[in-house]
Amino acid sequence: QKEVEQDPGPLSVPEGAIVSLNCTYSNSAFQYFMWYRQYSRKGPELLMYTYSSGNKEDGRFTAQVDKSSKYISLFIRDSQPSDSATYLCAMSYGSGNTPLVFGKGTRLSVIA
Amino acid sequence: DAGVIQSPRHEVTEMGQEVTLRCKPISGHNSLFWYRQTMMRGLELLIYFNNNVPIDDSGMPEDRFSAKMPNASFSTLKIQPSEPRDSAVYFCASSPGGLAGGWSTDTQYFGPGTRLTVL
Numbered sequence: 001q002k003e004v005e006q007d008p009g010p011l012s013v014p015e016g017a018i019v020s021l022n023c024t025y026s027n028s029a030f031q032y033f034m035w036y037r038q039y040s041r042k043g044p045e046l047l048m049y050t051y052s053s054g055n056k057e058d059g060r061f062t063a064q065v066d067k068s069s070k071y072i073s074l075f076i077r078d079s080q081p082s083d084s085a086t087y088l089c090a091m092s093y094g095s096g097n098t099p100l101v102f103g104k105g106t107r108l109s110v111i112a
Numbered sequence: 113d114a115g116v117i118q119s120p121r122h123e124v125t126e127m128g129q130e131v132t133l134r135c136k137p138i139s140g141h142n143s144l145f146w147y148r149q150t151m152m153r154g155l156e157l158l159i160y161f162n163n164n165v166p167i168d169d170s171g172m173p174e175d176r177f178s179a180k181m182p183n184a185s186f187s188t189l190k191i192q193p194s195e196p197r198d199s200a201v202y203f204c205a206s207s208p209g210g211l212a213g214g215w216s217t218d219t220q221y222f223g224p225g226t227r228l229t230v231l
Contacts, residue, residue: 041225041227042224042225043116043203043205043222043223043224043225044155044203044222045222046219046220046221049219088154088155097142097143097162097207097209097220099145099157099160099168100145100157100220101157102154102155102156103154104153104154104155105154105155
């Protein structure tokens with residue numbers, strides 16, 4: 001079993017829809033949780049990060065972490081065609097600067 | 113700031129040839145990471161450095177891969193000899209934090225990647 005599981009999609013939604021993306025993980029030692037967005041033929045860029053369990057909101061984006069279930073989610077409200085990208089969840093074991101363990105990514109298309 | 117710079121952006125080579133990928137991290141960043149992305153395996157860590165010192169190279173697939181960071185502004189990833197299964201996108205990322213850094217500032221910034229094709 002891979003440490004981080006993520007449904008690869010593809011996921012196609014109409015403009016304005018609420019999008020729900022999620023990942024599960026197996027190692028309870030993960031403490032820091034991130035979502036990266038990757039446009040085609042570009043490098044990943046950090047979208048959201050949270051420490052431990054809880055919610056974090058930034059504009060149209062909300063990240064949720066449930067450590068008891070080993071489950072993290074990213075919600076996108078009022079989705080736009082410019083949100084079309086691959087979304088990668090990532091997590092890390094420790095504080096400071098440690099490597100990230102990524103999910104394989106979910107490809108999202110928002111149709112105008 | 114120009115961000116993380118990688119070169120070349122694309123590389124096509126024949127099996128058995130030596131390949132060298134280059135990375136210039138963001139100025140002032142203390143940590144540098146090399147990741148590889150494939151359709152089958154996703155994005156995986158190869159090796160990372162803190163303050164130019166290799167910390168963990170357990171992700172390097174085999175002895176054909178080597179990485180160096182001779183100074184704070186430059187790193188290389190070398191594959192010798194290259195094989196078709198090495199075909200992938202190789203990303204370099206840098207981060208401002210070191211071993212004593214606080215997480216809140218330790219975002220990893222990724223370069224645009226090098227797309228490697230080994231024929």
